[in-house]
Amino acid sequence: MTGSAALFTDRYELTMVDAALRDGTAHRESLFEAFARRLPDGRRYGVVAGTGRLLELIDRFRFEDPELDWLREHEVVRPETLDWLADYRFSGDIHGYREGEVYFPGSPLLSIEASFAEAVVLETLVLSTLNFDSSVASAAARMASVALGRPIAEMGSRRTNERSAVAAARAAYIGGFDATSNLEAGRTWGIPTMGTAAHAFTLLHDSEEDAFRAQVAAFGPKTTLLVDTYDIREGVELAVRVAGPELGAVRIDSGDLPTVVAAVREQLDDLGAVHTKITVTSDLDEFTIAGLSGAPVDSYGVGTSVVTGSGAPAAGMVYKLVARRDDAGEWVAVAKASTAKASVGGRKNAARRLDSTRTAREELVFVGDGPGGAAEFEPGSRLRALMVPLMRDGVADAAHLGTAGTAAARAHRAEAMQELPIEAFRLGRGEAAIPTSYR
Amino acid sequence: MTGSAALFTDRYELTMVDAALRDGTAHRESLFEAFARRLPDGRRYGVVAGTGRLLELIDRFRFEDPELDWLREHEVVRPETLDWLADYRFSGDIHGYREGEVYFPGSPLLSIEASFAEAVVLETLVLSTLNFDSSVASAAARMASVALGRPIAEMGSRRTNERSAVAAARAAYIGGFDATSNLEAGRTWGIPTMGTAAHAFTLLHDSEEDAFRAQVAAFGPKTTLLVDTYDIREGVELAVRVAGPELGAVRIDSGDLPTVVAAVREQLDDLGAVHTKITVTSDLDEFTIAGLSGAPVDSYGVGTSVVTGSGAPAAGMVYKLVARRDDAGEWVAVAKASTAKASVGGRKNAARRLDSTRTAREELVFVGDGPGGAAEFEPGSRLRALMVPLMRDGVADAAHLGTAGTAAARAHRAEAMQELPIEAFRLGRGEAAIPTSYR
Known part of the structure; x- marks a missing residue:
């Protein structure tokens, strides 16, 4: 090609x-x-x-x-x-x-x-x-809107064609996501990239402790440690023991998230890791993100659902x-x-009618007009040319x-x-x- | 890139x-x-x-x-x-x-x-x-299996990323489709390509008759004419009048297909166009194709549902x-x-257990074996190495x-x-x- x-x-x-x-x-x-x-x-x-x-x-x-x-x-x-x-x-x-x-x-x-x-x-x-x-x-915008300002990253490259993955990362970013796992999207479109380790990194090592030590040696204590390979409670304890209470974040990729996240937050606080963040990445979509709004989550990673348009x-x-x-x-x-x-045949122009609070009330499609720009609408008219x-x-x-x-x-x-x-x-x-x- | x-x-x-x-x-x-x-x-x-x-x-x-x-x-x-x-x-x-x-x-x-x-x-x-x-x-295989041998073409490039469209055409072909509308898939993967005209071609002309005459002049009477831009019954009559009863096919892209197809078949036969085929292309998936099994459809074109994995x-x-x-x-x-x-950890090997009619009965996954080939299974064992x-x-x-x-x-x-x-x-x-x- x-x-x-x-x-x-x-x-x-x-x-x-x-x-x-x-x-x-x-x-x-x-x-x-x-x-x-x-x-x-x-x-x-x-x-x-x-x-x-x-x-x-x-x-x-x-x-x-x-x-x-x-x-x-x-x-x-x-x-x-x-x-x-x-x-x-x-x-x-x-x-x-x-x-x-x-x-x-x-x-x-x-x-x-x-x-x-x-x-x-x-x-x-x-x-x-x-x-x-x-x-x-469109899917990304819904997810970002219910993330309530918590950072949200796209990590669904593996769930869509290898090239559409790059376009998906870009589209999710436009829709309000903050970062992507996809390196080509970083290079081509200037989108911030993120990611630290998968379960394979833990399983590669002789023990979870070896894996955490290797990661902290490479990236310092501010890294994000994936704590759910074996047992989350033991993983969190080990993570703080290895990285110290300045550990950047823990990532949780499985389990009943609202319950698990609350328990992990409590555990981290008890261990003195009060600034250690919690990021969750387990099959999230706009509905599960909304369901976590009351949980002490600090950031989200979303895969399949965003790159496939959430249905x-x-x-x-x-x-x-x-x-x-x-x-x-x-x-x-x-x-x-x-x-x-x-x-509907014919040339179209369009404007959004806003009310006095600048809230959209109507999508106006003018049929037969020339495709002009903003100049066709007076500044005070509360019609925003589209x-x-x-x-x-x-x-x-x-x-x-x-x-x-x-x-x-x-x-x-x-x-x-x-x-x-x-x-x-x-x-x-x-x-x-x-x-x-x-x- | x-x-x-x-x-x-x-x-x-x-x-x-x-x-x-x-x-x-x-x-x-x-x-x-x-x-x-x-x-x-x-x-x-x-x-x-x-x-x-x-x-x-x-x-x-x-x-x-x-x-x-x-x-x-x-x-x-x-x-x-x-x-x-x-x-x-x-x-x-x-x-x-x-x-x-x-x-x-x-x-x-x-x-x-x-x-x-x-x-x-x-x-x-x-x-x-x-x-x-x-x-x-996987979606294509389901669709092809209910098409009952009638030719089925993939035409969903427009409903997926421009590059995943090429991969989708290839995957649909592997799944049992017979052709694609996507030219790059034809070039890169040797898949037969198809397509004649859209509604735009009819609307470009001063009349449906002008459009049909132009198409028949270019491609001969064996072409496929799209008959549902204005009125299907009039379109079919016009198509046969312009191309003659040797008209290759008519394409129908809208309407309640089982009813419409039956009526068009009857009309074509009445007009003497008994060999003119009927191809349908309107938002098909495995369920609507199955619903057309009793209708005199000759071939199918499928877009969105196949390139998006039908759900x-x-x-x-x-x-x-x-x-x-x-x-x-x-x-x-x-x-x-x-x-x-x-x-399940460990090295895997796999075989499909077939019964005496060569019908699959079980997917056997051997854990711990080396990843060998067919040689590991005796020829008469009714285990097909995978x-x-x-x-x-x-x-x-x-x-x-x-x-x-x-x-x-x-x-x-x-x-x-x-x-x-x-x-x-x-x-x-x-x-x-x-x-x-x-x-």
Whole structure:
């Protein structure tokens, strides 16, 4: 597999380009929109993620010789179409929700304007990045919100594909997590990394004491010792004996956590290790974290549930042609009409209506407006514009890229979530926290 | 991100190496095992996938200068440990279940023997590949088994990370799917690719008729026309009018499928298009496919549910140190003792006990044996040996790699599934199809 993203594409996208180049419609100016028809069952809000990664992937979306050779050999498209693909470089405009923005059903998350052919070949790439990353970020935001300010780390790399693990770490960070166990996410996206030892390290040694001594010799007493390989009570006692009362933390990865954590806190205090922290990492999700809110936990590590979207491993976003120019140059709104999956055609703009306390009350989707920015809404209007320019003439706004873009997305998520009404934070199943209205 | 897989690693693996190099235990010969404590809720069997990809990734697992520089700059490990990482090349042995093999709780899927340090740094990579790919292959096998021989294609790239989509297409193929929409999976793994057009192609044109004419002009009447953009009945009539009764197929992506499919079949027959096939693609999973068994469907396309493991997006596999040599050179079985997550320590071998009809009756896990191959079991014994050599002294058995390995895994899955008792194919929730016994 090369570095090109060009074949992260469903075959029908190239087939459509092939047929549309033949009849000339490939060059019709078109507007595609990415949105979610609904939130995952019972969720109150979603968090957009993947946008920054997507912009970088679109920038690298080129058909090089290896891709063209393979397409030729397998007769996926006609030779004339291969020539068009060889010259491909996205040259259109993309507006959309900032990465880290909160979203609701129908929110026009991304609006891609280009020729039909240029825009349609990005369908799979757009949806893969948004669906996966938003799934993780949305789950992460729920977990971080019930962690009540206690640090929370993502450590689920092993429960998702080795490369999606890197994207998951990034999305969880945008969603409000503080660190990741994944080293590539640290390198690529500047996310703080963490981790000390697994049970294997204890089992490698002739005794738990040998293992603890080895770890303290290597990293000093401020390290985190995993105390549940054999017996937690004995493990805690040994940990403090080996590291002294200045031991940084103990990690607990099993057991009935509320009970165990309370007992360990008491034991640590009795041993004089009053500043030693307790971190827990055993199959946590938003519900078990909420259940630990009264326990003396100092930090959380979350694996499977966050990288798999806590029951919603894909955010359900779709990519639809919503408008295109006809031969007379007029924009025509278009939409599939069949009942179960009907869409709203036409160009969209969106704003969030806030009340006097800056609490979100309504997601307003304006149909037919141009995809303008904040300037369209007066500063005092209590409408917060949601769509910003992300790419102009094929050039991405650098503010959304790389480690800085990732950090900005995390900060934006924190701000946007402050606007959510209190009902949004209930974990029980329910409707979207605010209604979406089309205007 | 470079081509190296070395940072698809949790930080604690390097931390453990760092501490174990300091006290010398890093070089203790160790045996790690990958297994699943249980199957996903209600499932009767699982299908191993990811093995071939994993062997290729282990082969490329090297710390090059960019990785070493980053680790140095962030002080993840000591400088001496960086030197050890710079020389890293896996030189151990790997035995395990063939890719495509059926598995049950406790099946010793992979047995990795090397020094502690060499083996422990692979933990995340081993689990990411096995957990994700096996999740998809296990779901795919259930779907393929209820498709009753009708072709079934994977088209869920858009519902998972852009790179995991390629692995998902491969895993679904191993699980029994026949094709994928994902072009990179076609190129990298030799999987047949498919796809013609989306609703956007119809909406791009001034009329459905224009769109159908364009598609038939490009690909001939044997193409598949998507007939549900506006009105299915009118769409079908138009499709046959444009392409003639030799129209290859119509695709239906919405509606109450059993009813709609029956009506479309009748309509096609009335129009003389008796050989025109019907393919359906609307939010299918094993349950809706089973519900269509009596409907005149000719082929299925499945998206979200297969790439997200149909409710079980991670297979729940873990990677545990089960044995290591002590300073006297003796192997010592080791296992975590805490109750909820206790493991069985020791070296494992495994065989499936078959009855006189070659139906599987029991998963036998021998504890303490060497990881031998089929030779350990007599040919007439009705015990099928399950563990084969996958990598010897760091060199992978080429039979498991690349497109040939992928095809072999798919063929092996078909054979292994023929041994399953009939109860294994029930979709209702239940216990594993056969019990696992430790000997």
